[in-house]
Amino acid sequence: MLATPDLRHLTADDYDHIYEPxxxxxxxxxxLEEDMEAVLAPRCPRICLEIGSGSGCVxxxxxxxxxxxxxxxxxxxxxxxxxxxxRTAAQNRVVHRLEPVRTDLTAGLxxxxxxxxxxxxxxxxxxxxxxxxxxxxxTAATDPSxxxxxxxxxxxxxRVVTDRVLLQLPELMAPNGVAYLVLLQENKPDEIATMMxxxxxxMTIVMRRRAGRxxxxxxxxxxxxx
Amino acid sequence: xxxxxxxxxxxxxxxxxxxxxxLRFQDPVIEQHEQEINKEFLVNMLPRIDWNALRTxxxxxxxxxxxxxxxxxxxxxxAFLAALHRALMEVNIQSGSMVCPECEHVYPIRDGIPNMxxxxxxx
Numbered sequence: 102m103l104a105t106p107d108l109r110h111l112t113a114d115d116y117d118h119i120y121e122p123x124x125x126x127x128x129x130x131x132x133l134e135e136d137m138e139a140v141l142a143p144r145c146p147r148i149c150l151e152i153g154s155g156s157g158c159v160x161x162x163x164x165x166x167x168x169x170x171x172x173x174x175x176x177x178x179x180x181x182x183x184x185x186x187x188r189t190a191a192q193n194r195v196v197h198r199l200e201p202v203r204t205d206l207t208a209g210l211x212x213x214x215x216x217x218x219x220x221x222x223x224x225x226x227x228x229x230x231x232x233x234x235x236x237x238x239x240t241a242a243t244d245p246s247x248x249x250x251x252x253x254x255x256x257x258x259x260r261v262v263t264d265r266v267l268l269q270l271p272e273l274m275a276p277n278g279v280a281y282l283v284l285l286q287e288n289k290p291d292e293i294a295t296m297m298x299x300x301x302x303x304m305t306i307v308m309r310r311r312a313g314r315x316x317x318x319x320x321x322x323x324x325x326x327x
Numbered sequence: 328x329x330x331x332x333x334x335x336x337x338x339x340x341x342x343x344x345x346x347x348x349x350l351r352f353q354d355p356v357i358e359q360h361e362q363e364i365n366k367e368f369l370v371n372m373l374p375r376i377d378w379n380a381l382r383t384x385x386x387x388x389x390x391x392x393x394x395x396x397x398x399x400x401x402x403x404x405x406a407f408l409a410a411l412h413r414a415l416m417e418v419n420i421q422s423g424s425m426v427c428p429e430c431e432h433v434y435p436i437r438d439g440i441p442n443m444x445x446x447x448x449x450x
Contacts, residue, residue: 145371147371147372147374147375148375170365171371172332172375180438180440180442183438183440184438187440197362197365200333202333202443203444204443204444205444205445208444208445208450209337209434209441209443210336210338213348213377214336217375237447238444238446238447238450239446239447241444242444242445242446
């Protein structure tokens with residue numbers, strides 16, 4: 102078992118604004134640990150991009166344990182999440198290789214980083230909700246005071262934000278890149294696998310776990326080898 | 328503390344703006360934070376650095392000039408790696424903003440974090 106990042110610097114006040122690491126986060130860490138030596142280390146990634154980094158727990162975990170000279174870029178629309186991510190990186194002594202950017206998903210990184218993402222990490226807002234509940238960049242830009250819904254409200258099938266990112270994978274990912282995504286059974290993983298096959302990506306479920314009512318899984322996407 | 332490493336990867340994404348790179352710093356508060364050099368990291372990162380953009384930015388900030396091109400064998404070139412380390416990793420832009428060279432959109436730096444968010448009518 103690899104150590105999880107030290108999060109003692111984060112307070113109840115932080116968690117009023119950012120997502121507090123929970124079962125989905127820990128499943129994500131366990132899946133990355135599972136893939137660490139066989140999938141991630143041999144790729145010697147240059148750039149790992151985490152979308153919606155929240156507390157920064159996931160990127161920090163990878164930066165702590167993946168012994169490769171990798172840059173960890175993180176994005177979040179919530180300014181509190183960006184500073185929390187940097188604090189978590191600092192608390193765990195990886196801040197020199199981790200760079201938070203406040204933005205909507207990947208905006209401002211393309212086309213500059215086209216085909217340059219070696220590892221992508223995304224724990225999206227996956228809970229099925231009304232589409233109106235999905236937090237947009239516009240809300241985040243005009244009123245950043247309450248962005249907690251951005252961490253969970255996923256719209257129809259819980260897929261509105263997830264699909265926006267999945268459709269960008271062909272542009273984002275390096276030829277040998279791997280993208281990791283947290284999914285619920287309600288997100289219809291089979292439908293996602295079919296959609297991604299058409300875009301030239303294979304989907305593998307790395308790990309599954311039931312947490313209360315949530316049937317969680319971690320999916321890994323890589324380009325189909327022809 | 329926006330490092331030039333990060334700055335080198337950010338691009339204007341205002342609708343119809345096609346040449347918004349590299350962003351130009353405006354009113355930058357520059358700090359140099361000494362840090363241990365990680366040569367392996369620098370060499371690994373080099374293929375992802377837009378060299379001309381980095382040189383332009385270093386010049387705009389009035390920092391020591393970088394060589395016109397990356398040497399053929401950068402991993403063996405101690406002086407080059409030291410200069411690259413200073414520019415990419417040790418220069419920190421604490422506050423100020425970044426301006427698109429084409430459409431002049433201003434991206435602020437707040438709490439040392441670049442804010443690339445646009446409102447809906449700008450995307």
